[in-house]
Amino acid sequence: MASITLLATEKLTRTFGDFTAVDALDLTVEAGEVFGLLGPNGAGKSTAIKMLTTLLPPTSGDASIGGFSIRKSPNEVRRIIGYVPQMLAADGSLTGYENLMLFAKLYDVPWSQCRQRVLDALAFMGLQEVAGKKVKHYSGGMIRRLEIAQSMLHRPKLLFLDEPTVGLDPIGRKAVWDHILELKNQFGTTVFLTTHLMEEADKLCNRVAFMSRGKLAVVGAPEQLKASLGKEGVSLEDVFIHYTADRLESTGAVNYRQVSRERNTARRLG
Secondary structure, eight states: OOOOEEEEEEEEEEEETTEEEEEEEOOEEETTOEEEEEOSTTSSHHHHHHHHTTSSOOSEEEEEETTEETTTOHHHHHHTEEEEOSSOOSOTTSBHHHHHHHHHHHTTOOHHHHHHHHHHHHHHTTOGGGTTSBGGGSOHHHHHHHHHHHHHTTOOSEEEEESTTTTOOHHHHHHHHHHHHHHHHHHOOEEEEEOSOHHHHHHHOSEEEEEETTEEEEEEOHHHHHHTTOOTTOOHHHHHHHHHGGGOOOOHHHHHHHHHHHHHHHHHHO
16 A cells, blocks of 8 residues: 655755754655654754744745645644644643643634543543643643643644653653554554654654754664664664764754753653
């Protein structure tokens, strides 16, 4: 059965003054796969995600998602994607159920379907028992699962996850991994994620792309990329170092912003 390309970028580029954050990015994501965008701090991953989710306009180039251009048809793109950012996307003063009902309204889910979709999302993410508790009392893993549930209420074709398990302990991390794989296997959801955890990428992703200094360095299945080094016992971390080590230098400002964001995210999920 032929694969269907759900996302394709064409020379996607974003500059900030004289600095090129994403440089002529060309990649494709097939329907039903989990695709990982990896790279060191300042590589351009977050900028790429912001463009693909229509939060940031490209300087040049384009991308299509489900046949819709992110430049020409951003509203149509937003209707078929979900997005879970690093930063907090749930209201701690509301219960899990109330958060989901609010997001169902924001996503224009028909009122007659809202309650059932919320109940289904709570059940799928294993949050029924805490649905009536305020989110400020949730663990980090529960918050992450709630945020994924929020992003799935309108049944998107493509789900973007930016560092989905940053700051979580191993138990919380495994729970999120299991649910991401279940989304793919049970609903055929296509997942596009960024992560600094090579174990996470190896566990979840059908294919990964490594970026460095705004450019695409290499794309392939984790096993293929490990085999490309021609040695025994190679890990995905070895692949990361091999393809990006010569470009790891980046500006201090970019590193500071990235580290600050990651630590803030880890703090609120901790």
